[in-house]
Amino acid sequence: MKPFEKDGLRITPITLPTPFPVGDVLIYLVQFDGAAWMVDAGTDGDASWEAAREGMASAGLRPDDLQVVLLTHGHVDHVGLVGRMTDASGAEVRAHESVLRVQANREAANEASRAFASRIMAACGVPDDQAGPALEACETYRPMADMSSVARPVRDGERLGPFRACHAPGHSGGDMLYVDERRGVAFVGDHLLRRVHPNPMIRRPAPGAPRPASLVEYRASLRKTRELPVEVCFAGHGPPITEPREEIDRVLMRQDRRAAQVRKMLEDRGTMTPYELTAAMFQNLTPDKLYLALSVALGYLELIESWGWAGCETDDDGRMRFVRR
Numbered sequence: 444m445k446p447f448e449k450d451g452l453r454i455t456p457i458t459l460p461t462p463f464p465v466g467d468v469l470i471y472l473v474q475f476d477g478a479a480w481m482v483d484a485g486t487d488g489d490a491s492w493e494a495a496r497e498g499m500a501s502a503g504l505r506p507d508d509l510q511v512v513l514l515t516h517g518h519v520d521h522v523g524l525v526g527r528m529t530d531a532s533g534a535e536v537r538a539h540e541s542v543l544r545v546q547a548n549r550e551a552a553n554e555a556s557r558a559f560a561s562r563i564m565a566a567c568g569v570p571d572d573q574a575g576p577a578l579e580a581c582e583t584y585r586p587m588a589d590m591s592s593v594a595r596p597v598r599d600g601e602r603l604g605p606f607r608a609c610h611a612p613g614h615s616g617g618d619m620l621y622v623d624e625r626r627g628v629a630f631v632g633d634h635l636l637r638r639v640h641p642n643p644m645i646r647r648p649a650p651g652a653p654r655p656a657s658l659v660e661y662r663a664s665l666r667k668t669r670e671l672p673v674e675v676c677f678a679g680h681g682p683p684i685t686e687p688r689e690e691i692d693r694v695l696m697r698q699d700r701r702a703a704q705v706r707k708m709l710e711d712r713g714t715m716t717p718y719e720l721t722a723a724m725f726q727n728l729t730p731d732k733l734y735l736a737l738s739v740a741l742g743y744l745e746l747i748e749s750w751g752w753a754g755c756e757t758d759d760d761g762r763m764r765f766v767r768r
Contacts, residue, residue, distance in 0.1 A: 444456040444458075444469075444682065444683075446502070447628070447675070447677075447683070449626045449628070450625070450626055451475055451476065452473070452474070452475045452605065452623065452626055452628070453473070453474040453475070453502075454471055454472070454473055454474075454628070454677060455471065455472040455473075455474075455498065455501070455502045456469050456470075456471055456498075456677070457469065457470050457471070457472060457494065457495055457497075457498030457499070458494065458498075459485035459486065459490075459491040459494045459495060459524075460486075460488075460490050460491060460494065461485070461486050461491075461520050462486070463520055464732075465520070465680055466680070467680070468483070468485050468486065468520045468521065468679055468680060469483070469677070469678070469679055469680060469681075470482060470483045470484060470485050470495065470498075470524075471483065471630060471677055472498065472499055472502055472504065474502070474504075475604065475605055476604075478510055478511075478604065479504055479508045479509055479510060480509065480510060480511040480512070480513065480604065481509055481511070481512045481513070481528065481534070482512075482513045482514075482515065482621065482630045482677075483513075483514060483515055483521045483522075483630075483632065483679060484512060484514065484521065484522050484523060484524040484525045484528055485520065485521065485523050485524050486519060486520050486523035486524070487523035487524055487526070487527070488523070491523065491524055492524060492527050495524055495528075505531075506527075506528060506531035506532050507531050507532045507533075508532065509528060509531075509532040509534040510532070510534055510535070511534055511535050511536075511537065511603070511604070512525060512528055512529070512534050512535070512536045512537070513536075513537050513538075513597070513603065513606075513619075513621055513630070514536065514537065514538035514539075514542060514619070515618065515619055515620070515621070515630060515631065515632025515633070515634070515679065516538075516539070516542070516614065516615040516617050516618045516619065516632050516633065517538065517539075517541070517542035517615060517617050518615060518633065520679075521632060521633075521679060522542075535594055535595065536594050536595075537594070537595055537596070537597045537603065538596065538597060538617065538619070539596065539597055539610065539616075539617035539618070539619050540596035540597075540598075540617075541615075541616045541617040541649065542617045543596050544649070555647060556647055557578060557581075559647040560577075560578060560581065560734065561574065561578060563645055563654075564577065564578075564718075564734075564737065565761070565762075566761060566762060566763050567716060567717035567718050567721075567737055567740075567741060567762070567763060568716030568717060568718035568719060568762045568763070568764075569718045569733070569737065570718075573730070573733060576730035576733075577730045577731075577733040577734055579730070580729075580730040580731035580733075581731075581734060597619055603621065605623045605625065605626070606621040606622060606623050606630075607621075607622050607623075607624065608620070608621060608622075609621075609622055609667075609668075609671065611631075611634050611664040611665075611667065611668055612655070612660050612661075612664055613634070613641075613643045613657060613658070613660045613661025613662070613663075613664045613665070614632070614633045614634055614641045614642075614643050614644070614657075614661060615633075615643075615644065615646065616646055616649070616655065618632060618633070618634050618664070619632070620632070620634060620668065620671075622671055622672075622673060624671075624672045624673075627672060627673055627674040627675060628673065628674070628675045628676075628677065629671065629673045629675075629676050629677070629687075630676075630677050631668075631676045631677065631678050631679075631684075632678065632679045633678070633679045633680070634664070634665075634668065634678075635665070635668065635676055635678060635684060635687060635690060635691065635694070636678050636679070636680055636681055636684075637678065637681045637682055637683075637684045637690065638681070638690075639680070639681065640694050640697055640698075641661075641694075642735060642738055642739050642742070643657030643658045643660065643661040643738065643742055644657060644734075644735070644738045645657060645734070645737065645738045645741055645742075656742070656745040656746070656749065657738065657742055657745075658698070658742030658743065658745060658746050659742075659745060659746055659749050661742075662695065662698065662746075665691050665694060665695060666691075666695075668687070668691060669687070669688050669691045669692075671687075673687055674687070675687075676690075698746070701743060702743055702746050702747050702750075702752075705720065705740075705743040705744065705747055706747050706752050706753070706767075708720065708723060709744075709747070709752075709753055709765060709766075709767045710767050713766065713767055714764050714765065714766045714767070715744075715764070715765055716762050716763060716764055716765075717737060717740045717741040717744055717763060717765070718737065718740075720740040720741075720743070720744060720765075721733075721736050721737050721739070721740040724736070724739065724740055725739075741763075744765045748765065751768060752767075752768055753765045753766065753767060753768055754766050754768050
């Protein structure tokens, strides 16, 4: 993709490889007023690092020219090169405070995430012989994330250079948009993708807080994003989004249709666990995709529950069981 320029702001997309089904990921070199910033950091690995260096070189810069790295969220395919970038440049790294909580004690956070994933899969009715391989598949991705250099949290509404940070939870709890209202551009990570519908993941709640209903939360964030004075969105995957309001409308309409389909399935069966809905919605699931698919199913059940179309009960085995209303 070609660089984007407007009123002294230059944005250079850099494509990095990933091992994930989503394919390549984009990071962005941002230049303004003599400064050089980076948005996101891909996955860790020599191939990614070389691609990042080549992308910076195409703009006449080296890694040690970077001054700030902004992270849109903490998922593994967006944070992996943070360590290498900061080692090479000493750049300040900024991210939502939930990303910092993970980094405060990575070992403890990883153990808590494993325990939560195990509990939630059991509560959703996932059989033990499928939950175990799914957990193991998740473990293979952890070494691709290096956020050890994250230094300071970004607050909702905070100004960073020409950008205003906007917290938009849903896809993850730490999703941050970086919005330049004057130029009408924003970096949106995986919050909004062109012709792709991001799936809010089941996630571990913050200490002392209830587990968020991720899809319900995501839809509320999309509606707030729709009101931003933005004409071009630079996403974590795929080309720029030049009609963000229309794209948001497409996402919401597709979710409405899918929610109606889930309601019909629940009406036909009377009651379903999230895993039973997962199995009905997705065929031939591999272990590395089970947690994502389960997130989709639980998200829609919680959405129709919020609309009064379903209720959630706990059966004698401790599993969530949604019933029609």
